[in-house]
Amino acid sequence: MSPVRAASPHITVRVTRSDSSAPSEFTVPRIKPMTVLDALLAVQRLHDSALGFRFSCRVGMCGTCTIRVDGRSALACQTEITDEIAEIRVDPLAGLPVVRDLVVDMTPFWEAWKSVTPYLVPHDDAEVGMDAEPAVIPPDSEERRHIDPSLDCIGCGACFSSCGIAGAHRDFLGPAALNRAMVLIDDSRDAASRLRLSVVGGDESGVDRCHYIYGCSAACPKGLDPAKAIRRIRKKRFS
Numbered sequence: 277m278s279p280v281r282a283a284s285p286h287i288t289v290r291v292t293r294s295d296s297s298a299p300s301e302f303t304v305p306r307i308k309p310m311t312v313l314d315a316l317l318a319v320q321r322l323h324d325s326a327l328g329f330r331f332s333c334r335v336g337m338c339g340t341c342t343i344r345v346d347g348r349s350a351l352a353c354q355t356e357i358t359d360e361i362a363e364i365r366v367d368p369l370a371g372l373p374v375v376r377d378l379v380v381d382m383t384p385f386w387e388a389w390k391s392v393t394p395y396l397v398p399h400d401d402a403e404v405g406m407d408a409e410p411a412v413i414p415p416d417s418e419e420r421r422h423i424d425p426s427l428d429c430i431g432c433g434a435c436f437s438s439c440g441i442a443g444a445h446r447d448f449l450g451p452a453a454l455n456r457a458m459v460l461i462d463d464s465r466d467a468a469s470r471l472r473l474s475v476v477g478g479d480e481s482g483v484d485r486c487h488y489i490y491g492c493s494a495a496c497p498k499g500l501d502p503a504k505a506i507r508r509i510r511k512k513r514f515s
Contacts, residue, residue, distance in 0.1 A: 288363035289315050291327065294376045299324055306357070312345050312364060313352035316378075328377035336497060339432030342369060343378050349434040349495045369433055371443025385433050388449040392457040392475055397468035411465045422462050426455050426505050428498045435492035435502050447481040451492035451502035454483060458505035461512055477513045484510075 287310070289302045304318035313331055320327045331341040334353045341352040344367040357364065372380040398411075413420050435451040436442050442450040449457075457476045461469045476482040483506045492502040 283359035284362045287315055287357060287361070289319055290363065290365045291316075291319070291377065292367045294328075294374055298326070298377075310357045311353055312343070312350075312355040312357060312366065313341055315357060315364065316352060316366070328375070328379045330379055337430060339430035342432040342434050342437070342497075343367065344369060344437065349437040351432060351434070351497045354497060369437035371437055371439070372433065380433075382433060385431075385436050385450065385452065388453040389431070389456060391449065392453050392460075392472055393468050394453070394456045394460070396460060396463065396466050398465065399467040413464065419462060419464060422508070423459055426459050426500055426502075429455060429500060430498060432497060434495040434497060435500075438491035438495035440489065440491070441485050441487060448485045449476060449481055451486075451506070454486075454509060455500060455502040455505040458509050458512075461509065473509070473513055476509055482509075483513075 283306060285306055286303050287306050289304060291300050291302070293300050302319045302323045304315055304322060307314060313334065316327065316329050316331075320329075329341070329343065329352070331353060332338040333340075336351050336354045339351070342349060343352050344350070345352070345355050346365050347367075349369060352366075366378065368374050368378045369380045372382060372384060375381050413423070429452055431452065433452070435455075439448075439451055441448050454476055457472050460466050461472050463469075477484070486503070486506045488503055488506075490503050493500070493504070496502065
């Protein structure tokens, strides 16, 4: 049996910097357990306090710490640096303007999200008021089975960054916005489905731009399948 190699006591972190003259390679002590966010915080604390990156909740819910780790879009707070990893490469999200270092401008992502009317629009005859009962979709219904797997989007941008079409064509709405549109189009309580379908299915900004490379589904930290949602929208246009 081959002897087990001990993990290196240090991690090398290579970071893309917006200032080409700023240092970009750092060595930090390994801790256990350790995430990429831990490594970035160590770089900022021990070497360069000017390193720019975002984070907030540290439990994979806020979506603010999304970056590319060794080329893959991921949440820094959820990406573990295991014992066999001695170095990592960290880059900002692809397809979005860089503000500084690992901080990107999410405006294109949120503008696309906004364009699909990302909230439920009730029917005109829906009851309103303090005493009105909320409309319910039964948990065992077919409608719920279609909607539930796509509900947990945290708006992190990992799918957008992993989509070559979104990065190359600013008019493409991108996987997250289209996934959100599908959730509401499939919701029988919503009155804006036809309007939404005209936005996401009528021109080259919508579902017809998708090439089904599945990078979005592979990158989603919540296990969502935006590519499947886009296929459902395509079918809805003709139903």
